Amino acid sequence: MLFHFKDKFPQLAPYWDKYLEFQKRIEVPAKTVLLEEGKISGQYIFVEKGCIRAALNNNGVDKTIQFFFEKEGLTSLQSFLKNTPSLFTIETIEPSIIYLLPKVYVNKLMAELSGEPGFLNIILAVFAERQLHYMHEFVSFIRDTPEQRYQNLLNERPHIIQRVPQHYIASYLGVTTVHLSRIKSKIAKGQSHF
Amino acid sequence: MLFHFKDKFPQLAPYWDKYLEFQKRIEVPAKTVLLEEGKISGQYIFVEKGCIRAALNNNGVDKTIQFFFEKEGLTSLQSFLKNTPSLFTIETIEPSIIYLLPKVYVNKLMAELSGEPGFLNIILAVFAERQLHYMHEFVSFIRDTPEQRYQNLLNERPHIIQRVPQHYIASYLGVTTVHLSRIKSKIAKGQSHF
DNA sequence: TAAACTTGGTAACATATGTTATCGTCTGCC
DNA sequence: GGCAGACGATAACATATGTTACCAAGTTTA
Secondary structure, X not given: OOHHHOOOOHHHHHHHHHHHOOOEEEEEOOOOEEEOOOOOOOEEEEEEEOOEEEEEEEOOEEEEXXXXXXXXXXXXXXXXXXXXXXXXXXXXXXXXXXXXXXXXXXXXXXXXXXXXXXXXXXXXXXXXXXXXXXXXXXXXXHHOOHHHHHHHHHHHOHHHHHHOXXXXXXXXXXXXXXXXXXXXXXXXXXHHOO | OOHHHOOOOHHHHHHHHHHHHHOEEEEEOOOOEEEOOOOXXXXXXXXXXXXXXXXXXXXXXXXXXXXXXXXXXXXOHHHHHHOOOOOOEEEEOOOEEEEEEEHHHHHHHHHHHOOOOOHHHHHHHHHHHHHHHHHHHHHHHHHOOHHHHHHXXXXXXXXXXXXXXXXXHHHXXXXXXXXXXXXXXXXXXXXXXX
């Protein structure tokens, strides 16, 4: 969960280089499944180029729950830490270049890093960020309407709307593709009343 | 963020005792505000007895986002760590007995603990749990209907339904009190068809 | 003890959102 | 070049959910 912070925390860079040889670089087309729902996650995923989504199958309906882009790392945390079946699938949206680091090396890396001064603060910052991210997503569902969540996406993470097919965004916002279309057309009409 | 794990991780117990003298014990009635939305969190909150909610004001509408009970600890993490205005209010639901530990002591405690062997694993486990909690809440909004979320509450955390007034639960589920009443009566009808 | 407040149920109506179906465009592929 | 599938817009109708209003039973408080 650390490599995507190597720019933010320069003291991690040597470790990145050291573990580079254990990472498997793969170049894959769109819609390649990197981790299947129900399987156990055995590796950490780092996005060099392209774009990825996490999704789950709910009674035959595909629901996207998160997007990842260049320089971001991910895994199914719960599956990775607890060796339990992953609750979601991880698959590419665009043709992508991915680095995979097997779990054994992640564990070795963590053990090495635990001696690094200041590492505790780094790991706390990383985990706190993730926790706050999910909390904000969750609060947004309690507080905002789907239209407001779409506006938030537009304002705060427009790259998602630009790069990701709309039907993935719809389920991520908690609505159907039909309703997301309605939201967009409503916003477009509103803007034309200038 | 640690004291509520002192039972789970016995090696923390001595620190709990050591810092007990810096904790302020207060006994407060229901609806006592412990942290106001917009203010900066300066202390960690531990629930000895009673029950607490986190909530925010959205255009005059009160929305509950989380509940806490005996032996749980909490704070506005983002406000506490970053010294930014809290996004939510923390207030008691029932008359409660609360322990408050000022931030300076939390920091001291963290510094001391960082030398404890195995502490890294503990803190990672604690943060991972919280992260997964919020992720599950968030995924539930994408995947489930309000009725399903109410059923989940009934099955997984019935104590919430038993102890907390229904209008708090309604906003927590993302619906109005009227609709939660409908959900309950629908479920009751379903069950009576035996 | 009476008034005020809190809590929760229900009805009637309004709005938001889902479902199903149809159409058009684009893109990859053979 | 054409065909199949992916993607997105829209309409018509069905269902879910919100809004407002009213009622009733506790509970707190003056």
